[in-house]
Amino acid sequence: MLGPEVDKSKMDRENEDQCAYTHDLTDSDYLSDLDGDEWRCPHWSHGDHDLCLFHLAPSDRDVDPETVVTRLRNLVTGEADALRPTERLRFIGATFRGLDFEHVVLDGPDTRPVDLRDAKFAGPVVFSHADIEHPIRGSGATFEAAVQFVDCESRFGLTFNEATFEQLLVLDDAALGSLDCRGADFQQLCRCRRITVSGEVNFQGSHLEGVTFEEATIEGDLYFSEGTYRRRARFDGADVGGVVSLSRATFRNGLWAVEVTIGDGLIANDTQFGGAVHFHEATVSEGSRIHATRFESVADFRSATFDSLSITPATFDSEVRFDGARFAELNLDSVAALAGISLAECAVTDTASLADVTFPEMLDCRGADFQTLVIEDPGHDADHGMIDLGGSTIKSGRFGQSLGGVVYDLERATLGSVVLEEGPTSPPLRWYRFLRTDFEGFDFSSHKLAFAESGWQLHSSDDPHGVWTGTTPSAVDLEVTYLKAKTGASNTGDSEAASHFYRKEMAYRRRKYLSQVRGDPRLERRLKAGILTLFNLFMGATTGHGERARRVVSSSMIVIAGFAIVYWQALQPPVATGDGALDYLALSAQIFLTFVLGTDVETSSLLLTGTAAVEGFIGAFFIALFVFALTRSIKR
Numbered sequence: 001m002l003g004p005e006v007d008k009s010k011m012d013r014e015n016e017d018q019c020a021y022t023h024d025l026t027d028s029d030y031l032s033d034l035d036g037d038e039w040r041c042p043h044w045s046h047g048d049h050d051l052c053l054f055h056l057a058p059s060d061r062d063v064d065p066e067t068v069v070t071r072l073r074n075l076v077t078g079e080a081d082a083l084r085p086t087e088r089l090r091f092i093g094a095t096f097r098g099l100d101f102e103h104v105v106l107d108g109p110d111t112r113p114v115d116l117r118d119a120k121f122a123g124p125v126v127f128s129h130a131d132i133e134h135p136i137r138g139s140g141a142t143f144e145a146a147v148q149f150v151d152c153e154s155r156f157g158l159t160f161n162e163a164t165f166e167q168l169l170v171l172d173d174a175a176l177g178s179l180d181c182r183g184a185d186f187q188q189l190c191r192c193r194r195i196t197v198s199g200e201v202n203f204q205g206s207h208l209e210g211v212t213f214e215e216a217t218i219e220g221d222l223y224f225s226e227g228t229y230r231r232r233a234r235f236d237g238a239d240v241g242g243v244v245s246l247s248r249a250t251f252r253n254g255l256w257a258v259e260v261t262i263g264d265g266l267i268a269n270d271t272q273f274g275g276a277v278h279f280h281e282a283t284v285s286e287g288s289r290i291h292a293t294r295f296e297s298v299a300d301f302r303s304a305t306f307d308s309l310s311i312t313p314a315t316f317d318s319e320v321r322f323d324g325a326r327f328a329e330l331n332l333d334s335v336a337a338l339a340g341i342s343l344a345e346c347a348v349t350d351t352a353s354l355a356d357v358t359f360p361e362m363l364d365c366r367g368a369d370f371q372t373l374v375i376e377d378p379g380h381d382a383d384h385g386m387i388d389l390g391g392s393t394i395k396s397g398r399f400g401q402s403l404g405g406v407v408y409d410l411e412r413a414t415l416g417s418v419v420l421e422e423g424p425t426s427p428p429l430r431w432y433r434f435l436r437t438d439f440e441g442f443d444f445s446s447h448k449l450a451f452a453e454s455g456w457q458l459h460s461s462d463d464p465h466g467v468w469t470g471t472t473p474s475a476v477d478l479e480v481t482y483l484k485a486k487t488g489a490s491n492t493g494d495s496e497a498a499s500h501f502y503r504k505e506m507a508y509r510r511r512k513y514l515s516q517v518r519g520d521p522r523l524e525r526r527l528k529a530g531i532l533t534l535f536n537l538f539m540g541a542t543t544g545h546g547e548r549a550r551r552v553v554s555s556s557m558i559v560i561a562g563f564a565i566v567y568w569q570a571l572q573p574p575v576a577t578g579d580g581a582l583d584y585l586a587l588s589a590q591i592f593l594t595f596v597l598g599t600d601v602e603t604s605s606l607l608l609t610g611t612a613a614v615e616g617f618i619g620a621f622f623i624a625l626f627v628f629a630l631t632r633s634i635k636r
Helices: 065-077 444-453 475-491 495-519 521-545 549-570 581-594 606-635
Strands: 022-023 039-040 185-191 207-212 264-271 283-291 294-295 305-311 314-316 328-332 335-337 348-354 363-364 369-377 387-390 392-399 407-409 416-420
Touching: 416 444, 444 475, 444 495, 475 495, 495 521, 521 549, 521 606, 549 581, 549 606, 581 606
Parallel strands: 185 207, 264 283, 283 305, 294 314, 305 328, 314 335, 328 348, 348 369, 363 387, 369 392, 387 407, 392 416
Antiparallel strands: 022 039
């Protein structure tokens, strides 16, 4: 309860004068709104003293502390007078044992600020459940005990520039117009849980033991720049409508901003994070920039959503994770991720640019979805490293190489119109691992010379950095790999590449059949696989699986020559035209092309007649194969 008020408006003031207290204005920027070099207290002196109740030392006062608080309240509400009414709410440099305004309504005849600048509070300051209809100015003040603004409302806001808080500052469940703590020194925790601020929150240049803004709602900007935060800063569940600025600040024990929402972007320039940084499931609109910043521990951006994020340059001493994050744009430039970086299952709807990104062994992009992915000078020219894009989708972009060479793993990826920069050593495309890769719009013709140099082989047993040791692909995997490549090349109209990949597909299909012949426990399936193997061998040898019409001609000549030898040994009497071996070749060619035994040959041998019939059938079959292969080659 507040003590009795000594109402000076009802006292005889013949012997009373203005308070003699003066305050130097020359060294404090937060007092620049006052005129002159010094300010004089506007209140009446107390009793026989030359100072007012507020500037008397507590030991010199002849009233209890509650009386001082009551007089301050009455001045605010207009129930007590002052020597200069226009400055009745100025208490600059005052000394208080404490302030107890619990369940109090501070509402005066005007909305002038309650000016407590450079004041000193030896006891607790309590505004719990209060309704404050005036701005509170506490810049430069010293609070030796705890300060509480719990479940209170101050629509004009609180200002504590360069104030010193030796104990806890609590603003739980408070509703404020603004909160200005620039340059303040918090020797204990500043706790602002579930706070609602309609304007700006500014801790620029402040020094805090720790700060908490959990589940806070801030409609304006939030500034934590140029400060030092000794313990962990927490913003879990906070909703900030404006910009969050962390520039030139030092967070010695990290920052937790899990599920935070930021309306106008995150800015962190020249910032130092000594502990873990967590923006897990954060939602950040507008552009965000992290520049010249160091992360000494884990940086966690998993499942976060950014309109755009640019990190350039930055150093991550521990791992940095963007797993499952969503971006419109992502730019990582001159980023050193010394313990690894992960973009697994992230999605970038516009452009992801990774330039001069350093990582120790692997850049993990598995399962990611990129509209455009551009990678420049990866791995800082390291002698090892892999970019794992397994299962990812890249609709367009360019994959660069470094002097030391970086391996790209594209297993089960979907590759669109992406340009592949050649690796530092031949064959140039051995630096790319294709396995069950889908090609949707990939331009094989742009890499024709590189594919030709590697024999149109998409997979390589020559692993540049030994990153695939022990992962030999099966015949089925390779068959599907070349099937997908053939389909992709056909869809883009590259018939030459499609032809090469089709032949590779058939070769690995034959290898698959052979493995079934050797390993299938059921006899009928082994027999079927053996037949398919022989047919595959025959089609490959004679027609190049329909891709080589010249092979049909060569095979036909071999068949004709073989049957000519048979006829030379079997015909009795021999063909006597005087040309020797050419007679038998001509006879064999005639039978091969006309499907009948030559009319000038007489024989009663049923075996010879049957042999001629067989050759005639083979000839007809080869003619059909020739037409088939020629037609495919023309279409190619």
